[in-house]
Amino acid sequence: MGIYFGTDGIRGIVNNDLTEQIAQMVGNALARKKNNAKILIATDTRQSGSYLICALATGALKGGANVFDAGVLPTAGVSYITKLKGFDYGVMISASHNPREYNGIKIFGSYGKKLSEKEEADLERYFGCPQILSSLRVGKYKKKSSLQRLYSNYLCSCSGNLEGLKIILDCSNGAAYKIAPRVFNKMGAQVLKTACANNGMKINEKCGSTHIENLRKKMLNEKADVGFAFDGDSDRVIAVDENGRVFDGDMLVYILAVSMHEKGLLNGNTVVGTSHTNTGLLLALNKKKINLIRTDVGDKYVIEAMDKMNLSLGGEQSGHIIMKNFLNTGDGILSALCVATIMKEKNKSLSQLFDAKLLTQKNKNVIVEDKLKVLNNEFLSQKILQISNNIAPAGRVLVRASGTEPKIRIMIEHSDEKKAEEYLNELENIILKI
Numbered sequence: 001m002g003i004y005f006g007t008d009g010i011r012g013i014v015n016n017d018l019t020e021q022i023a024q025m026v027g028n029a030l031a032r033k034k035n036n037a038k039i040l041i042a043t044d045t046r047q048s049g050s051y052l053i054c055a056l057a058t059g060a061l062k063g064g065a066n067v068f069d070a071g072v073l074p075t076a077g078v079s080y081i082t083k084l085k086g087f088d089y090g091v092m093i094s095a096s097h098n099p100r101e102y103n104g105i106k107i108f109g110s111y112g113k114k115l116s117e118k119e120e121a122d123l124e125r126y127f128g129c130p131q132i133l134s135s136l137r138v139g140k141y142k143k144k145s146s147l148q149r150l151y152s153n154y155l156c157s158c159s160g161n162l163e164g165l166k167i168i169l170d171c172s173n174g175a176a177y178k179i180a181p182r183v184f185n186k187m188g189a190q191v192l193k194t195a196c197a198n199n200g201m202k203i204n205e206k207c208g209s210t211h212i213e214n215l216r217k218k219m220l221n222e223k224a225d226v227g228f229a230f231d232g233d234s235d236r237v238i239a240v241d242e243n244g245r246v247f248d249g250d251m252l253v254y255i256l257a258v259s260m261h262e263k264g265l266l267n268g269n270t271v272v273g274t275s276h277t278n279t280g281l282l283l284a285l286n287k288k289k290i291n292l293i294r295t296d297v298g299d300k301y302v303i304e305a306m307d308k309m310n311l312s313l314g315g316e317q318s319g320h321i322i323m324k325n326f327l328n329t330g331d332g333i334l335s336a337l338c339v340a341t342i343m344k345e346k347n348k349s350l351s352q353l354f355d356a357k358l359l360t361q362k363n364k365n366v367i368v369e370d371k372l373k374v375l376n377n378e379f380l381s382q383k384i385l386q387i388s389n390n391i392a393p394a395g396r397v398l399v400r401a402s403g404t405e406p407k408i409r410i411m412i413e414h415s416d417e418k419k420a421e422e423y424l425n426e427l428e429n430i431i432l433k434i
Contacts, residue, residue: 002117002120002121002124003124003127004022004124004127005117005120005121005123005124006403006404007298007300007403007404008096008104008106008114008298008299008300008403008404009092009104009105009106009107009114010022010026010104010105011095011096011098011102011103011104011105011404012102012103012104013101013102014048014051014052014101014102014103018052018102018103018104018105020051020052020055021055021131022105023052023055023056023059023105024055024056024058024059024062024132025059025126025127025131025132026056026059026091026105026107026123027039027055027056027057027058027059027060027061027062027063027065027067027091028059028060028062028063028126028131028132028133029059029063029123029124029126029127030060030063030065030088030089030091030107030123031059031060031061031062031063031064031065031135031139032063032126032133033122033123033126034065034088034089035064036064036065036066037060037064037065037066037088037089038065038066038068038086038087038088038089039060039065039066039067039068039087039088039089039090039091040068040070040078040081040082040085040087040089040090040091040147041053041056041057041067041068041069041070041090041091041092041093042069042070042071042072042073042077042078042090042091042092042093042175043071043072043073043092043093043094043175044072044074044092044093044094044174044175044200044203044232044233045072045173045174045175045177045198045199045200045203045232046093046094046095046100046103046200046203046232047100047200047201048103048200049072049093049094049103049200052093052103052105053069053093056091056093056105057069057141059132060139061138061139061140061141062132062133062134062135062138062139063133063134063135063139064135064136064137064138064139065139066139066140066141066142067139067140067141067142068087068142068144068147069141069142069143069144069145070144070145070147070148071143071145071148072148072175072177072178072198073092073147073148073151073175073179074151074175074176074179074230074233074234074235074331074332074333075092075094075096075106075175075233075234075235075329075330075331076151076234076235076327076329076330076331076332076333076334077148077151077175077179078090078091078092078106078108079108079112079113079114079327079328079329080112080150080151080154080327081147081150081151082108082109082110082112083110083111083112083328084150085147085150086110087110088109088110089107089108089109089110090107090108090112091105091106091107091108092105092106092107092108092233093105094106094175094232094233095232095404096231096232096233096235096236096404097204097208097209097210097231097232097236097318098204098232098404098405099203099204099205100200100201100202100203100204100205104404107120107123108329111328112327112328112329113303113328113329114300114303114329116300116304117300148179151179152179152182152183155179155183155333155334155337156183156186156187158326158334158337158338159183159187159337159338159340159341160187160341160344160345161187161188161344162184162187162188162189162337162340162341162344163188163189163344164188164344165188165189165190165225165226165340165343165344166189166190166192166222166223166224166225167184167189167190167191167192167224167225167226167227167228167340168191168192168193168194168215168218168219168222168224168226168227168228168240169181169184169191169192169193169194169196169227169228169229169230170194170195170196170207170208170209170214170215170218170227170228170229170230171193171195171196171208171230171234172195172203172204172207172208172209172229172230172231172232172234173195173196173197173198173199173200173202173203173204173205173207173208174203174204174208174230174231174232174233174234175232175233175234176196176230176234176332176333177196177197177198178196178198179234179333180196180228180230180234180333180336181193181196183333183337184337184340187337189340192218192222192224194207194214194215194218195207195208195214203232204231204232207229208229208230208231208232209229209230209231209236209237209238209318209319209332210231212229212238212240212246215227215229215240216240216244216246219240219241219242219244220244223242224242225242225343225349225350226239226240226241226242226339226340226343226349226350227239227240228240228332228336228339228340230332230333230336231319231332234331234332234333235299235320235329235330235331235332236249236318236319236320236330236332237249237252237319237321237332237333237335237336238319239251239252239336239339239350241349241350241351242349242350242351243351245351247350247354248317248318248319249315249316249317249318249319249320249321250273250276250277250278250281250315250316250317251281251354251356252315252319252321252335252339253271253273253281253313253314253315253321254281254284254285254354254356255339255342255350255353255354256313256321256323256335256338256339256342257271257285257290257313258288258290258353259342259346260312260313261288261289261290265312265325266290266312266313267310267311267312267313267324268291268309268310268311269289269290269291270290270291270292270293270309270311271285271290271291271292271293271311271313271314271315272292272293272294272295272302272305272306272311272313272314272315273292273293273294273295273302273314273315273316274294274295274296274297274298274301274302274316274317275294275295275296275297275398275400276297276316276317276361276363276398276411277292277294277317278317278356278358278359278361278413279359279396279413280356280357280358280359281356281358283356283357284355284356284357285356293305293309293311297316297400297403297409298316298403299315299316299320299322299329299330302314302315302316302320302322303322303328303329306322306324311324312324312325315330315335319332321335323335323338359394359395359413359414359415360413360414360415360416360417360420361411361412361413361420362411362412362413362414362417362420362421362424363409363410363411363424364409364410364424364428365402365405365407365408365409365410366407366408366409366410366428366431366432367406367407368406368407368408368431368434369406371401371402371406371407371408372401373434374401374408374431374434375399375400375401375408377430377434379430380399380427380430380431380434383426383427383430384397384399384427387412387423387426387427391412391413391414391419391423394414394415395412395413395414395415395420396411396412396413397411397412397413397423397427398410398411399411399427408431410424410427410428410431412424412427
């Protein structure tokens with residue numbers, strides 16, 4: 001990771017960690033990196049989105065680039081349109097699942113993939129002196145919200161007919177608020193909406209993929225077939241079945257993997273997960289002669305592994321699901337459409353499609369001031385090793401720093417739920433004391 005770029009672009013609290021100056025530097029750096037650059041830009045619904053678009057566009061225009069503003073659009077839409085229309089760069093202004101006071105800058109290359117760590121480091125070299133360079137040829141800015149249709153039409157082309165399915169969509173008051181209901185309606189589903197407003201002041205607030213309680217309650221009240229919850233920029237999806245059971249990203253990847261394997265569409269009969277992927281899923285996939293490869297947590301690491309081995313499916317527990325046969329990045333709406341299509345094709349509920357037996361997995365996020373200080377603490381390291389030895393080979397322990405928030409994430413996997421809870425609390429208390 002660079003000075004400014006984290007595991008998923010640049011992210012921070014607006015006017016604190018993420019300033020107008022930083023946004024201008026990014027736009028200007030893109031303009032300086034490629035002459036006469038064409039830059040696509042979009043945002044989620046956050047109030048600060050227009051502020052950062054103006055700043056980033058100003059930096060790009062000063063450097064001679066042309067900027068095309070697609071308005072409110074999911075992150076995957078930026079990836080798709082950037083590649084389809086031959087933009088040199090696509091920029092998404094979003095802090096994904098983070099609260100409203102945060103925002104971020106995600107950058108895609110002309111091929112529709114997020115910049116690699118090397119490409120991000122190369123871009124940061126332009127952040128030096130002078131930070132903002134003016135060109136004699138000033139660029140043009142154009143509002144192009146019509147580009148949104150290209151993405152929604154593509155999503156429809158990826159889905160089967162969904163007639164007869166009653167589906168609830170929780171769009172987290174974010175980027176999917178308009179496109180997701182439109183696409184599901186067009187494919188014939190009966191759509192009920194919650195948190196589907198263009199309200200950046202309530203983005204991710206007690207709704208969406210990180211606050212699934214609202215969708216669970218609505219599912220049970222409405223007796224719908226399935227519910228899907230997206231995050232602020234719609235690159236994540238979590239599902240709820242007809243009984244109110246929550247299906248995380250790994251569980252949805254399992255359903256997709258089995259279906260793709262049956263149709264001969266799963267490259268290498270292999271799927272990519274992360275260190276958080278439940279061991280129960282690994283065993284269930286192996287029984288169906290499907291391999292699972294684990295990477296570090298982060299969709300960029302999942303995509304790197306998929307690219308290296310030419311694989312077609314990968315994802316994270318958090319709901320990032322990458323289907324390389326369709327797009328080069330995670331897309332919550334696309335994943336939801338594909339899962340719903342499988343339900344319709346097989347005439348089965350979500351619960352009937354999932355036959356894996358999961359191990360108990362306990363997770364906790366601990367807010368800290370200094371992530372490195374915590375991870376480098378010798379007593380914590382010794383305790384992690386001790387717990388790992390105690391629960392091996394059936395259990396696992398994972399303690400890592402969040403790449404986007406000031407948090408340490410703890411995961412304990414164990415066949416005994418009570419023991420898993422005890423170990424989790426023990427590690428949390430140690431971290432809090434540090």
